[in-house]
Amino acid sequence: MHAITLAVADVERSAVFYRALLGIEGSGVIGTEYPRTESQAGGTTAMFTLDDGLIVSVYAREDMALDSGVDLPHGPTSTIGHFVGSQAEADAFLDRARAAGATVLAAPYTRPWGMYSGFFQDLDGHLWEVVANPGGGDPADAQPAAG
Structure with missing residues (x-):
């Protein structure tokens, strides 16, 4: 892409x-x-x-x-993912989004599989997810924890 x-x-x-x-x-x-x-x-x-x-x-x-030639839907139909290296970087990116005028939807939190993420919407409602994998490695490689 x-x-x-x-x-x-x-x-x-x-x-x-x-x-x-x-x-x-x-x-x-x-x-x-x-x-x-x-x-x-x-x-x-x-x-x-x-x-x-x-x-x-x-x-x-x-x-x-x-x-x-397509009628476009209003509202999010997908998310834009932004990967960062740490929780602090994720929090800083969300703060920058808020300062730029975005709507932060909820406080970020650590998922059961270890990734830390939070969501915001830009000025037109596009949904963004900011993701950190504090355990290290590529966030795309994160696996759910065995339960």
């Missing part, structure tokens, strides 16, 4: 949020010279390249619907 594009209500507002959340400069809002028409999606977007090369972009919900 090389890019994730999030449908948003306001590209400018979301660009400000993601710059604050991710702590990186993005491209800024680009493509404004390509406005939406009745039959064609506009080109306005903002893109952020993460350290691992993944591109996160925000694109107007109406443009994405017109571009794809």
Whole structure:
């Protein structure tokens, strides 16, 4: 996977949020010279390249619907996972999300299989999970504890 594009209500507002959340400069809002028409999606977007090369972009919900030909549901249909190395890093990321305007849904906690995580929603309701695996190793390799 090389890019994730999030449908948003306001590209400018979301660009400000993601710059604050991710702590990186993005491209800024680009493509404004390509406005939406009745039959064609506009080109306005903002893109952020993460350290691992993944591109996160925000694109107007109406443009994405017109571009794809699909009525987009409102509300989360999946989660965006952000993996960090420790509980302190997870807490700091959640604090940064809150400061940027996100809604932290509940205090993070340690799952029975050892992963520590918490959830927040961005300005458009996209659901994020911040995950730390304090036991070490890749959080994707965590296994439920034997019971």
